Amino acid sequence: MQTQPAIRSDASHRNPISARHPRHMHDDVVDAGALDQSMQMMGAVLTYPRNSEIFGDNEAADYLYKVVSGSVRTYKILSDGRRQIGGFYLPGDIFGLEFADEHTLSAEAITDAKVLVVKRSAITALAGRDASVARQLFTLTGRELHRVQDRILLLIKSAQERVASFLLEMSERVPGAANGIELPMSRQDIADYLGLTIETVSRTLTSLEDSAAIEVPTSRRIVLRNRPALSRMNG
Amino acid sequence: MQTQPAIRSDASHRNPISARHPRHMHDDVVDAGALDQSMQMMGAVLTYPRNSEIFGDNEAADYLYKVVSGSVRTYKILSDGRRQIGGFYLPGDIFGLEFADEHTLSAEAITDAKVLVVKRSAITALAGRDASVARQLFTLTGRELHRVQDRILLLIKSAQERVASFLLEMSERVPGAANGIELPMSRQDIADYLGLTIETVSRTLTSLEDSAAIEVPTSRRIVLRNRPALSRMNG
DNA sequence: CGTAACATTGAGGTCGGTCAACCCGCGTGG
DNA sequence: CCACGCGGGTTGACCGACCTCAATGTTACG
Numbered sequence: 001m002q003t004q005p006a007i008r009s010d011a012s013h014r015n016p017i018s019a020r021h022p023r024h025m026h027d028d029v030v031d032a033g034a035l036d037q038s039m040q041m042m043g044a045v046l047t048y049p050r051n052s053e054i055f056g057d058n059e060a061a062d063y064l065y066k067v068v069s070g071s072v073r074t075y076k077i078l079s080d081g082r083r084q085i086g087g088f089y090l091p092g093d094i095f096g097l098e099f100a101d102e103h104t105l106s107a108e109a110i111t112d113a114k115v116l117v118v119k120r121s122a123i124t125a126l127a128g129r130d131a132s133v134a135r136q137l138f139t140l141t142g143r144e145l146h147r148v149q150d151r152i153l154l155l156i157k158s159a160q161e162r163v164a165s166f167l168l169e170m171s172e173r174v175p176g177a178a179n180g181i182e183l184p185m186s187r188q189d190i191a192d193y194l195g196l197t198i199e200t201v202s203r204t205l206t207s208l209e210d211s212a213a214i215e216v217p218t219s220r221r222i223v224l225r226n227r228p229a230l231s232r233m234n235g
Numbered sequence: 236m237q238t239q240p241a242i243r244s245d246a247s248h249r250n251p252i253s254a255r256h257p258r259h260m261h262d263d264v265v266d267a268g269a270l271d272q273s274m275q276m277m278g279a280v281l282t283y284p285r286n287s288e289i290f291g292d293n294e295a296a297d298y299l300y301k302v303v304s305g306s307v308r309t310y311k312i313l314s315d316g317r318r319q320i321g322g323f324y325l326p327g328d329i330f331g332l333e334f335a336d337e338h339t340l341s342a343e344a345i346t347d348a349k350v351l352v353v354k355r356s357a358i359t360a361l362a363g364r365d366a367s368v369a370r371q372l373f374t375l376t377g378r379e380l381h382r383v384q385d386r387i388l389l390l391i392k393s394a395q396e397r398v399a400s401f402l403l404e405m406s407e408r409v410p411g412a413a414n415g416i417e418l419p420m421s422r423q424d425i426a427d428y429l430g431l432t433i434e435t436v437s438r439t440l441t442s443l444e445d446s447a448a449i450e451v452p453t454s455r456r457i458v459l460r461n462r463p464a465l466s467r468m469n470g
Numbered sequence: 471c472g473t474a475a476c477a478t479t480g481a482g483g484t485c486g487g488t489c490a491a492c493c494c495g496c497g498t499g500g
Numbered sequence: 501c502c503a504c505g506c507g508g509g510t511t512g513a514c515c516g517a518c519c520t521c522a523a524t525g526t527t528a529c530g
Binding site for chain 2: 485486487488494
C-alpha cells in the first residue's frame with residue numbers, strides 16, 4: 001500500500017556497503033565492482049520494517065534494489081488466494097530486475113531491512129556509456145534466469161527433494177557457520193516458495209531429522225548433519 | 236551428439252525471413268527490426284531434421300538461434316531419467332539466450348526445422364555499438380524471464396489448469412484459424428512441459444472434450460470451443 | 471501470566487502417478 | 501489384399517504422496 005518514498009541521498013549509509021556484501025556461489029569473479037560502485041553513488045539506502053511492502057505488483061518498475069541488510073521476498077497472489085514466492089533475497093542480492101515497464105511481482109521485507117534503491121534510468125544510462133556495466137547487467141539477468149529455471153526443475157520433484165534442495169541452497173547463501181543455517185523466513189514462506197503446504201514442509205523437516213540428515217534445535221535454526229544425504233535427494 | 240556445423244552464408248534463405256515470422260502477443264511494437272535485420276545479415280540458415288539435436292547441455296553457448304520454420308523444444312534430462320521441457324519455440328521465436336558461457340538446456344527440432352544461427356559474439360559486439368540493439372536484447376531477455384516465471388505459477392496449479400493454460404498459450408502463438416490449433420508436439424512433449432504424465436494429459440483433454448470446452452478431431456489438432464471456460468480454469 | 475502467532479502432529483480424502491491393456495493409423499512386406 | 505509390427509494415444513484399476521481440516525504444542529512478547 002505504501003507509495004514509493006522519495007529518494008534522498010543518505011550519506012550515513014553509503015560507504016560501508018561494498019565492504020560487507022557477501023559473494024554467493026554463482027558470483028563471477030570478473031569486474032563485479034563497476035555496477036556496485038555506481039549503484040552506491042547513485043542510490044540511497046531506505047529502511048523497511050518487517051512485513052512492509054517495498055514495491056507492488058503492477059507498479060512502475062522505476063527502481064533497482066539491492067539488499068544491504070535483512071532479507072526480502074518477492075511474491076505474487078494468485079486469483080484463488082494462494083501466494084507463490086518468487087524468490088528470497090539476502091544481503092548483497094539485487095532484485096527488481098524485470099526489464100519490463102511494470103513489476104510482475106510484489107516485494108516485501110521479511111525482516112527489518114535496509115535496501116539500496118537506485119533509479120533504473122540512471123543504471124541504463126550508465127550501461128549505455130560503460131560496456132562493463134552493461135555486461136554485468138546481462139550477467140545478473142542471466143543468473144536470475146538460471147535461478148528461475150532451477151526452480152522449475154525443483155517444482156516437479158517430490159516434497160523431500162524440494163525441501164532438501166531448499167536447505168542446501170540456503171546453506172550456500174546465508175552467512176553463518178558452515179552447516180548451521182539461521183532462516184529468516186517462516187514455514188509459510190518456505191511452503192509458498194516450494195509450492196507445498198506448511199504442514200508438508202513441517203512433516204518433511206521432522207522426517208529429515210528422524211533420518212539424522214538434519215537437526216532442528218529451534219524452528220528457525222537448522223543444522224545440516226549429513227550433506228551428502230541431502231544432495232542425493234536432489235534427484 | 237552431433238557437433239555444431241560450420242556456419243556458412245546461405246543466401247537462398249535469407250531474404251524471406253522477416254516477412255514471414257509472426258508476432259505473438261508479448262511483442263512490443265518498438266523498433267523490433269534492428270536486431271532482426273542484423274541477425275539475418277550476420278547469420279546463416281541451417282536445416283535440422285525432426286528430432287535432431289541443435290545444441291546440447293554443457294556445450295559452449297556461442298550462438299543465438301531464431302526459428303525460421305518448424306518448431307523447436309529445449310529440455311533437460313534429470314538424473315532420475317525424467318525430462319523437463321524448458322520451452323517450445325515457433326517460427327519467429329529466438330532461443331539460446333542464456334547469458335552464460337555454457338548452455339544449461341539442450342535443444343532439438345520437434346519437426347523438420349530451419350533455424351537462423353548467429354554468432355553470439357557478433358551480436359554482443361553490435362550491441363556495444365548500437366544501443367537500440369542492446370535494449371532489444373534486454374527486452375527479449377526480460378520477456379524470457381517473464382515466460383519462465385509464468386511457468387512457475389503454472390506448475391503449482393492443478394492438471395486441468397495446466398492443460399487449459401497450455402492450450403490458451405498455444406492458441407495465441409501458433410498461426411492458424413482463430414480457434415483451431417495444430418500442435419507440432421507429441422503428448423509426451425506436452426506432459427514433460429507441464430510436469431505431468433502423458434496419461435494425465437490425455438485424460439484431461441478427454442475430460443475437457445466431455446465438458447464441451449474443446450474438440451479433438453485428431454490427436455494433434457485441437458479446437459477451442461469455449462475459451463472463457465478455459466480461461467476460468469486458469470486460476 | 472496470558473495471548474496470539476507460529477509450528478507440529480494426526481486422521482482422512484483426493485488428485486495424479488503407475489502399471490497394464492487396448493486402440494488406432496500407418497508403413498512394410500508377404 | 502491382408503498380416504503384422506510399431507509408435508503414439510487412450511482408457512481402466514489401483515495406489516500413494518500430498519492436501520485438508522482439526523487438535524495440540526511451542527515461542528515470543530505484552
